[in-house]
Amino acid sequence: MSAAAANRVREAVASLDDTADRLASQSRRYYHNPYQTAWPQAVDPEGTWYTAPELSSLYGTPWWEGLAEPARHRLSFFEAVNFFSLNIHGEKTLMAGLASRLYRPDLAGIADYLHHFLDEENKHSVYFGGFCRRYARIYRSRQVQFPGSPFTAEQEDFLFFAKTMIFEEIVDYYNARQAKDVRLHPLARFINQYHHGEETRHLVFGRRLAARLWEVCAPAWGEQAREDIRRYLRAFMVMAWREYYNPGVYADCGFDDPWGVAEGAWQAAGQRAHRRAASGR
Ligand SMILES: [Fe+2]
Numbered sequence: 599m600s601a602a603a604a605n606r607v608r609e610a611v612a613s614l615d616d617t618a619d620r621l622a623s624q625s626r627r628y629y630h631n632p633y634q635t636a637w638p639q640a641v642d643p644e645g646t647w648y649t650a651p652e653l654s655s656l657y658g659t660p661w662w663e664g665l666a667e668p669a670r671h672r673l674s675f676f677e678a679v680n681f682f683s684l685n686i687h688g689e690k691t692l693m694a695g696l697a698s699r700l701y702r703p704d705l706a707g708i709a710d711y712l713h714h715f716l717d718e719e720n721k722h723s724v725y726f727g728g729f730c731r732r733y734a735r736i737y738r739s740r741q742v743q744f745p746g747s748p749f750t751a752e753q754e755d756f757l758f759f760a761k762t763m764i765f766e767e768i769v770d771y772y773n774a775r776q777a778k779d780v781r782l783h784p785l786a787r788f789i790n791q792y793h794h795g796e797e798t799r800h801l802v803f804g805r806r807l808a809a810r811l812w813e814v815c816a817p818a819w820g821e822q823a824r825e826d827i828r829r830y831l832r833a834f835m836v837m838a839w840r841e842y843y844n845p846g847v848y849a850d851c852g853f854d855d856p857w858g859v860a861e862g863a864w865q866a867a868g869q870r871a872h873r874r875a876a877s878g879r
């Protein structure tokens with residue numbers, strides 16, 4: 599990174615020092631040990647809800663209408679397994695990005711909070727992995743990583759925090775609602791509740807940092823680069839949402855044409871409206 603770019607990043611990050619200190623002290627105060635949870639031996643996928651029905655990817659589609667209650671429960675179970683799986687994949691990338699930024703001189707002021715951020719993501723994945731591996735499996739990610747990047751290191755910093763924020767905003771839409779939903783299996787509800795609690799802090803940090811990096815750094819990039827970045831982030835958001843319509847889920851629920859179901863659900867008017875509402879922030 600050029601000296602001018604590093605100075606801009608340092609300036610943007612400096613205005614977050616107080617926020618990062620406050621969030622770090624909250625992380626210490628609410629420090630959570632993920633190894634004290636009592637996991638049931640087994641869960642019954644058809645016995646109750648694991649995802650709120652209104653948040654199912656098939657809600658409002660003809661496929662939903664065609665399912666009896668136990669089959670809807672089963673779908674809600676595999677949707678939860680998919681939600682937890684996509685979080686594992688997102689958090690792996692996130693942890694790698696946080697680790698690579700720890701103790702970088704221009705990010706020194708937020709190093710303490712980056713430690714908590716990284717620690718908390720790791721613990722989230724302990725829960726997500728614990729659920730998926732005990733009761734089902736981890737679905738593989740369909741996201742493709744392309745080698746190389748057309749962006750500068752400074753732009754990559756902004757993109758890393760902006761993508762993290764977009765990913766976490768979508769996830770938190772689900773977490774926040776399901777944390778309060780007494781219809782859910784207590785374990786599924788707990789995982790949403792716990793995740794929401796820590797993600798609230800990550801989002802305070804991420805929203806401020808992404809905004810500051812854009813304000814301080816982006817004016818030096820030129821209009822073409824800024825437009826490329828906007829287009830890239832729009833594509834990232836579509837890709838992030840696509841993971842919520844996983845043919846593997848529909849196959850595990852016995853649908854004959856899981857890819858057709860995924861495409862039909864993605865196009866359904868009710869699901870478009872849901873994605874718009876959930877992307878509001
Ligand atoms: Fe997380």
Ligand SMILES: [Fe+2]
Nearest residue numbers: 719766797800
């Ligand atoms: Fe997070």
